[in-house]
Amino acid sequence: MAGGGGRPLRALNVAEKPSVAKAVSGILARNPSSGGLRVREGRSRYNKIFEFNYAIQNQQFHMAFTSVTGHLMEVEFEDRYRKWHSCDPVDLYHAPVKKHVPHDKSDIEKTLEEEARKSQWLILWLDCDREGENIAFEVVEVCTRANRNLNIWRARFSALIDREIHYAAQHLIRPNQLFADAVDVRQEIDLRIGASFTRFQTMLLRDAFVLDFTTDDKNVILSYGPCQFWEIQSHEPEEFWTINCTHNSEEGTATFNWMRGHLFDYTCATILYEMCVQEPTATVTNVRQQEKPKYPPHPLSTIELEKRASRYFRMSSEQTMKVAEDLYQAGFISYPRTETDCFSERTDLHRIVQDQQAHPIWGSYAQRLLDPESGLWRNPSGGGHDDKAHPPIHPTKFSSGESGWSQDHHKVYELVVRHFLACVSQPAIGAETTVEIDIAGEQFSASGRVIIAKNYLDVYRFETWGGSVIPTYTYGQQFTPTTLTLDSGVTRPPPLLSEADLLSCMDKAGIGTDATMHDHIKKLLDRFYATKDSSMRFSPTKLGEALVMGYDDMGYELWKPYLRAAMESDMKAVSMGTKSKAEVLEACLQQMKACFLDARLNKGKLFEAMAVFFERSNRSNGNEPYAIGDVLRRCGLCQESDMVLRRKPDGNFMVGCLGYPQCRNVVWLPGSVSEAAVTSNICSTCSPGPVYMIQFKFRRLEIPPNYNVDHLGCIGGCDNTLRQLVEICGTGSRNNSNMPGRGQGHTQSSSSAQSNSRSQGAWHTAHSSSSYTSQSSRGRSAQTQDAAGEDGESSIPCASCGAPCNLRTANTPANRGRKFYSCQAQGCNFFIWEDNANSGGTVPRGSTSRSASTSSRRGGRGRSNQSRGRANDVAFVSATGEPISGRCFVCGDPSHFANACPNRGR
């Protein structure tokens, strides 16, 4: 490797961040021949340079150790494509991109160049993951530009502890180009997709709707990123019915659950329930007893750490990672960004336990673990994930708490230690009894549990395993239930996810990396796509729901995670060398471009979906371009940009220059156009070509009878039909009545320099367009606005528990856009459609089973089937099994029960 003793060589070492440079330098300089650790300033005030002497494989080195701050470079479009209106967004799928050092990193770049010139070796101490490898190559690029003769090495380490760092320094390897390639692919795809869709949907929707969640909607960006979109889910509250049964005896109470779970069909549930009520005797059909283990968790990965900290401490994933990072940098825990959930055989697990023996609280557990007599030890079972870079998160240094630690530091360290001790422990053992009964042919089951051995639960205080005792039953035994109730509820909408749920979903779907998931969650909140309530639960906003609904309605599931997940697996293939970078890029971009074009063709769906949630704006003042459409021809005025077909927020069409606002070239179209689409037909007369023709559809009642509703037209000046219809109907321009030069220009420009050119045209807008443009399309958005009140938020008190119920919007085929209130309190299922609430029908539907049985006492069961959905009055059988008289639920006839109803099943 190096050429023996001799004169020291100079090595430039680079870490991913300043703190790692400092920590690694500190470790390597801790030897008698280091000459001490010196620090000097670099060009960047954050990234110091540490210096010391160190021997690698007996070769003396003068080490200079500095850092970058994450990625040194970023990928960006070339200047020509940077401005939002400089090109059609679809061009962004093939526009040239470049990787460059952004301005705010140029001082770091300078330091690297200066140090590289003085060095013979470059040692890369970037994090050992794909991103780290990519950053390593960014550093290599900058350094080799300054010194082409560098000998380039990579140090592989995963914990900032002495033995690992020294091992890494003595066992340098070469950087892995394939890992870096995979990241290049990801960066380019993310940029192209993100920028194209963000520009497209922002320009399409921002000015067309009143976005009531912000006061500054000029600057609103409706960004599109694969990691932002997938999380918002549609939901469908659905009413269900279930039969519950309890039995009290001297030994206690058993709660039996219906083995059908729940039914969504009310009639069906009622029939079955009434059969039970008529013959309520329960017969024990099965009694099972068995020992069951409860296994300790797998070794700790990043996602598990985030989920568990959220669940146990209500700590946000962002905060958890911040604290874990601190603990890692101080050497107390291993690298906290890891996918690995199994320990390698080389890891000395006993030693890690030994370190913890002195702890005042869990030290005695650690001692028991190490005592072979206890039988408590168990080699941990892995979860099958291994990123080959880092071990699972585990304690690397003992601490009983440091003076500088916050509460959160204590909590996270405790979690890491207890989790580690738990996963090398035996599972807990419980004895479970399951009793199954039969009532009138329906099966119910109840179970109880006694814990025999707690084992790992002794140290893992965060998990519990409830013991519950149920009375003893014997096979064939008969009894009368104490209660037998028909209870209703509504399925909970899935969007109310906790942060832990969200992280699970993201993990499963392969969204983001372990290090960035919490950032995506934050971005969702920042972009107004989702909100987080006080109980740490997430729900989508109107905007989030509208966008998902719009893309959903287009028919393909653009926002679904599989796209991203597929890309992840392609990236893996690149990093393994089984697919090439170019091959994956080409295939993925082609696919996404097709998706984009399809989405743009179907942009009406996006519009419609937004209209469900937001009021249309009246801001068509011409200061901003409208929805970007398809290109018709090159602009003859500025000669730089394309003229595109656009639909204004008021529904009218126009043709405008993409160079707006610098170029104000515009062609107004008749106000009577209901549909317009650019075709691939090229006009044979107009020049300079090509000028693509537009397929128009006019509103029958707004054009004279002798004109066709369908018309293939040209805006190049040759089309007399179009010219006449503009004269007859006026244009969709709002400025018809006051626009300077109106009535003169076919092609108009309001730039003063161009005002003379207006006289060329012959079309004029003889009529005010106001009588032709419809302003009545408020539709459901208007109702939404009214219902939601001025601030867009509305709530009513929950009729069941009194907590405020937020107004939400259904997104199901049957009830899309319909508003409902649902109680956010945990365990409360109160639900009511907003239109029912407003019409006075505020009887709660779907309450808890307790209130169901209470109200049933009051209401009896004499309700007709029509009342379903309004109340949960259900039949009740008393503790003595006394039958209660009533009437058929299906037809209302008091002479029979539903199970004998002649209308049953119709």
Added chain:
DNA sequence: GCAAGGTC
């Protein structure tokens, strides 16, 4: 002004 990924 846009992505996600590093990090300050």
